[in-house]
Amino acid sequence: MSGVRVLVGTRKGAFVLSADGRRERWEVSGPHFAGWEIYHVKGSPADPGRLYASQYSGWSGQVIQRSDDGGQTWETVGNQFSYDGTPGTHQWYDGTPHPWEFERVWHLEPSLDDPDTVYAGVEDAGLFTSADGGQHWEELPGLRGHDTGASWQPGAGGMCLHTIILDPGRPGRMFAAISAAGAFRSDDSGQSWRPVNRGLQSEGIPDPDAEVGHCVHRLAMHPSRPDVLYMQKHWDVMRSDDAGESWHEVSGNLPTDFGFPIDVHAHEPDTIYVVPITSDAQHFPPEGKLRVYRSRTGGDEWEPLTSGLPQQHCYVNVLRDAMAVDSLDSCGVYFGTTGGQVYASPDAGDTWAPIVRDLPAVLSVEVQTLP
Amino acid sequence: MIRVALPSHLRALARASGEVELDISGPVTQCTVLDALEARYPTLRGTIRGHGRGPRRAFIRFYACEQDLSHQDPHSPLPEPVTSGAEPYLIVAAMAGG
Numbered sequence A: 001m002s003g004v005r006v007l008v009g010t011r012k013g014a015f016v017l018s019a020d021g022r023r024e025r026w027e028v029s030g031p032h033f034a035g036w037e038i039y040h041v042k043g044s045p046a047d048p049g050r051l052y053a054s055q056y057s058g059w060s061g062q063v064i065q066r067s068d069d070g071g072q073t074w075e076t077v078g079n080q081f082s083y084d085g086t087p088g089t090h091q092w093y094d095g096t097p098h099p100w101e102f103e104r105v106w107h108l109e110p111s112l113d114d115p116d117t118v119y120a121g122v123e124d125a126g127l128f129t130s131a132d133g134g135q136h137w138e139e140l141p142g143l144r145g146h147d148t149g150a151s152w153q154p155g156a157g158g159m160c161l162h163t164i165i166l167d168p169g170r171p172g173r174m175f176a177a178i179s180a181a182g183a184f185r186s187d188d189s190g191q192s193w194r195p196v197n198r199g200l201q202s203e204g205i206p207d208p209d210a211e212v213g214h215c216v217h218r219l220a221m222h223p224s225r226p227d228v229l230y231m232q233k234h235w236d237v238m239r240s241d242d243a244g245e246s247w248h249e250v251s252g253n254l255p256t257d258f259g260f261p262i263d264v265h266a267h268e269p270d271t272i273y274v275v276p277i278t279s280d281a282q283h284f285p286p287e288g289k290l291r292v293y294r295s296r297t298g299g300d301e302w303e304p305l306t307s308g309l310p311q312q313h314c315y316v317n318v319l320r321d322a323m324a325v326d327s328l329d330s331c332g333v334y335f336g337t338t339g340g341q342v343y344a345s346p347d348a349g350d351t352w353a354p355i356v357r358d359l360p361a362v363l364s365v366e367v368q369t370l371p
Numbered sequence B: 001m002i003r004v005a006l007p008s009h010l011r012a013l014a015r016a017s018g019e020v021e022l023d024i025s026g027p028v029t030q031c032t033v034l035d036a037l038e039a040r041y042p043t044l045r046g047t048i049r050g051h052g053r054g055p056r057r058a059f060i061r062f063y064a065c066e067q068d069l070s071h072q073d074p075h076s077p078l079p080e081p082v083t084s085g086a087e088p089y090l091i092v093a094a095m096a097g098g
Helices: B008-014 B030-040
Strands: A003-010 A013-020 A027-032 A037-044 A047-057 A061-067 A089-091 A097-099 A104-110 A118-123 A126-130 A160-166 A174-179 A182-186 A216-221 A229-233 A237-240 A262-264 A272-274 A292-295 A303-305 A323-325 A333-336 A342-345 A353-356 A362-370 B002-005 B020-022 B060-064 B089-093
Touching (some): A003 A047, A047 A104, A104 A160, A160 A216, A174 A216, A262 A323, B008 B089
Parallel strands (some): A037 A104
Antiparallel strands (some): A003 A037, A037 A047, A047 A061, A118 A126, A118 A160, A333 A342, A342 A353
């Protein structure tokens, strides 16, 4: 029988949650790398045994781990992330120039077809790639070197490149998103980039046509329809129907359009999920009710999903990389909270149950669908 | 033989238990001790100091013989009790983090 493997990164280690296709009974493995912050763990689409993990500590900085057996054993690989050439400066919070400094890897995106090729989105915002399974890393400098790069400013959480999406239908096309610079697209395998932020309206940016400076929290794409992109911005849920050339708002009847994650149903490209959060100052669900909102119309019309989720006294957050979907016949949806719960829905969000309740704060959730 | 004590999170990363013992030919300095440590345990590269003999990471400290050596010249000789193996060279995770 097919199964799923949920890869959870937390403030104090990684956890691997496994179940068969019914997704009722779970085995929990971990903590792996106990005590370290695990920003992200993701498996290779080309080889489900191959996993990459971003491991970080304030004492000792960045470490990258690789597994070839689905997370049972791990090998420490390369952790040297050196910006290409003379890094230069970006803008600091006070508007002064600040040297580009590598801090950590936020997101690891394995290639769609080569287990040894993987991309890393880092803070300060840059894009790196490895072609040897993570042993050696090289920057793709065209992104950070874009004409606007020197004007990028960090968001409250740091200037992180947190989203990397590879277009399965158009080799060479990829998307990246940076807080707080915006969304970017490459059509030449990451060699050159341009901002794709037309239509975004951001409080605090007086120019409605500002090319960069937007606090994009997350992008999502359905692989069967790669020109349609969804975005959870700092405020506003947005949609593009032309691969980012233009965006329009689809927040519709959401109780608040602030939030972090956004994801797409595995089999229904118009079915999307967000977790509304009260505001930028109050990073918890409105009214203390943890509600996932689902749109079956590609946005604008949203319904709350509450069955099995706490509907009182709930003040957790769901971070940008902490939601994922599996591709079983009945699409499973998963998310983790800063309170340490990982919730699963085996029926596309209709009902939810916690897999685990008491992990450290969850930073990321990914899922692998296994044969 | 030089004895090196690692903080627990680096012992786990290096898969080392207890103190690490290193043989160093030539001058015994903080720099050559770290060179030998990183050669024995490549997974520690970049976690104590920057790659390529880079600067000490901000929240890592070096002690020996009840002295804080963190700000001393990394190329200065280490105290005799360290070079003789009587005392360990301590790599310490500063009281920071969470």
